[in-house]
Amino acid sequence: MSQKTPRASGAVDTVIGARIRIYRQERNLSQVALGQRLGVTFQQVQKYETGSNRVGAARLLEISHHLGVPLVKFFPDEEAVTQPAPDADPDFAPISAFMASAEGFRLCRAFLRLRDGRMRKTILAFVEGLAEW
Template sequence: MKRNPREANQIDEHVGSRVRLRRQLLKMSQEKLGDELGVTFQQVQKYERGSNRIGASRLFRLAGVLDVPVSFFFDGLTAGPSAGMAENEQSPIVYDFIQSSDGVALAEAFSKITDSKVRRRVLELVRALAAEQNASESGEA
């Protein structure tokens, strides 16, 4: 069955997830973003899920409201051989994490640490905790 070219696709989902990420980092509600764009919060929800496409002029306006370059919405996509665009293989793990409230909070807090040695120690702590959990789940502990 041939896909409708007007239907939303994986790129629309990716762009929507980037809209959601930036909105959450700014602690902006869907209602506030909708007001800024002149659309309902339900429309913002549809954009963020990728079920509705975001037109070029609206994407440009979104970039202004969210204070990012338009290219921000396409970060993480690479040109694919036949699909036109495809996400790299590690992206789903990163996107699932950063779209969670814990992921946003952790990224926000981590970015406020300016001392590189402290940042490295936090990373080492997280890796050690993950290894410890994996070991206990597999019965090695």
């Protein structure tokens, strides 16, 4: 009798994990707090969010309930899954780490609230100038 081996996580798992992190952070929940609600460790939540561990259907439904987010919001559109792996870009790791941080999340959320395209361009040019200074 053969045993089933768990499938490795893939692009869809990474997208689902990233969305879990975004919705958790939007609700000002720590990984510890979400883990307690789910009955798992914060390390397990961290593994779900990075996509290193797959999230089963029942667990995703439970996460959806605790975050108050419709289940469908966690699933990627086809384009998100068919893009080249971000790991191919050596600059991706620090960008991903920054976006996963509380500071990166706050900065991105604030920037996206700016409706004026000219203001966004001005701020982007300003920050790029500071980075070159």
